[in-house]
Amino acid sequence: MASPLAKQRQALIAKTAPTPIRETGVDTAKSLHLHLLDLETDIRFLSGFNRIEDKIKHKREVLVPKYRPYVTAYLESGEQYDNPVFAQLIIWLFDIEDLETAIDWCDKAIEREIDTPERFxxxxxxxxxxxxxxxxxxxxxxxxxxxxxxxxxxxxxxxxxxxxxxxxxxxxxxxxxxxxxxxxxxxxxxxxxxxxxxxxxxxxxxxxxxxxxxxxxxxxxxxxxxxxxxxxxxxx
Structure with a gap:
């Protein structure tokens, strides 16, 4: 049974975390600026966690599932442009130890000459x-x-x-x-x-x-x- 503190944290996440993005055939290049705004909010929200394990859990359960459809659409489109959302998701994939996807997407980032996030x-x-x-x-x-x-x-x-x-x-x-x-x-x-x-x-x-x-x-x-x-x- 979850503790009162855990329930409080889960309620906070449910209340304040941005809603998932659903790709519906949109132009990934045109929608990039919207995803970047949302990503900035998510990163700021993520910084509010004190424990690393809570950050990883949030990445695994909320952030990666949220951005994966957009990044998959970007990769499948074959378009060539710098994509900080793609770069950030690779970092999170390593954090949650989804190495199969992380390594594959690293190869794709290198092929497309994508830079790592600015702080790296x-x-x-x-x-x-x-x-x-x-x-x-x-x-x-x-x-x-x-x-x-x-x-x-x-x-x-x-x-x-x-x-x-x-x-x-x-x-x-x-x-x-x-x-x-x-x-x-x-x-x-x-x-x-x-x-x-x-x-x-x-x-x-x-x-x-x-x-x-x-x-x-x-x-x-x-x-x-x-x-x-x-x-x-x-x-x-």
Whole structure:
């Protein structure tokens, strides 16, 4: 049963939150200014929440469902123009961990050369890489799978996106250490007996060090090399 405080908060949301937008075949470019006005109101309303969990809940239950039809119509229209509503919704999709849509729409934003919201000092490739890496670290630490999102974005980091060296190094470091996790989730060279896996982890960590020397992989690189030699020489 909801507490009196929770009921009061829900009543406040129902009373003051702007009503959902319903797209009915309108010209998305012409209606953009109306959505921007509404978005400004929603962001101001969102800032009134004290707890992060309440903000996320409001984004998941109210804001994302509200703006998704408009953004979907914008994407399906094929029109090319800067769209801050689209940009903001991508940020909220990451906040609510709808990674499938968030990553897909990040790709579309990059293709359309859409900028991140004004308060951000990162482009979408950097923002997406950072968010998915943090999510992967959290999932791995909790013993959950990081797929398919880690592999999907790691490919982009390696092959298509030109993000900064420090963040690139963190991706290669995570990829290497993830291959070495033992049954307790701790990365240990001694937990792996397959030379092919060890060499793959070694290559990732060496690339991490190459990208950013202070990423902190040198000790693990040495341990992997020792482990490989021990296996090859039959000293186990």
């Amino acid at each position: 000092n990162r482009d979408f490739a950097t923002f997406c890489s950072d968010e998915v890496l943090k999510w992967s670290e959290k999932m791995a630490n909790q013993g959950h799978s990081v797929e398919p999102y880690f592999t999907d974005v790691f490919y982009k980091v390696r092959e298509t996106w030109r993000i900064n060296e420090k963040l690139t190094a963190k991706w290669f470091k995570f990829a290497g250490l993830h291959l070495l996790r033992d049954s307790e989730g701790e990365p240990k060279a001694t937990a792996v007996g397959d030379i092919e896996v060890l060499e793959k982890a070694l290559n990732y960590l060496e690339e991490a060090d190459k990208q950013y020397a202070n990423v902190g992989v040198k000790t693990m690189v040495e341990k992997i090399q020792q482990r490989i030699r021990a296996i090859q020489e039959g000293r186990l």
